[in-house]
Amino acid sequence: MLWLLFLTLPGLGSSVPVTPGPGPGRELVGIVGGCDVSARRYPWQVSLRFYNSKRRQWVHQCGGSLIHPQWVLTAAHCMEPENMTPSKAGVQVGQLRLYDHRKLTMVKQVIRHPKFNSSQGAKGGADIALLRLEAPVTLSADVNLVLLPPASLRVPERKMCWVTGWGNINYKSPLPPPYHLQEVEVPIVGKEVCNQRYQKVEKNPRPIKEDMLCAGSEGRDSCQGDSGGPLVCSWNCTWVQVGVVSWGHQCGLRDFPGVYARVTSYMSWISQHVRLSPGS
């Protein structure tokens, strides 16, 4: 899961980091250049669950994001093997703590990107999948859609964005109970720099492809269990999902940012399957 956790989100909705609290002499009557603060920060975040017959439980496996009342965007490598039965998968929406209450929405159809290559896994690229839910979920303060970018959107290097999930808090440390959703702010890392770094992984150099996006810095990253979850950045006070958690070399290492599927590369594929509402 995420690094540099905001371990306890005081009063949840009030933990919005964008606007500094009022300092001395400043009054709480308005903000110059600020953004509207929503009560729940990540209402599009979903937990992707698979039934584990040994544990007799639907276990969290990956993250995902709600892009339409009936569609979830996630990573293709979360939906393995290729011929898996959709009925083995469910999503939990509108929940901050995993397993708090259980209201799964079942998955009816899994569409993995046709260029995703199982034998190469996430590192091969096209690590993106769409899940059609059995029925549309009801939108509310806790459950809402994330906006997707226009295909032409450029995500500038060093822009600060946010990634969320219930994955490990360290390379080998799972998120402890009560499994509260974590967020961390990560800088976008340029493709060349990221590619250079990943050429240096001994035994296993991996090129960063056009359809990948790097983000993260030392101690700030996504990790195992966050896969499929959203990387969002704010443009004009609106959160836009630019990445899907995909892979990395361990987690939070200084020289190895997290690697994300670049959402802009897949906008036309997504809109072939999902009728996105205007504005998305």
Ligand code: ARG
């Ligand atoms: N592949 C991992 C998963 O399935 C995500 C790894 C992300 N790693 C990183 N260092 N950002 O959950």
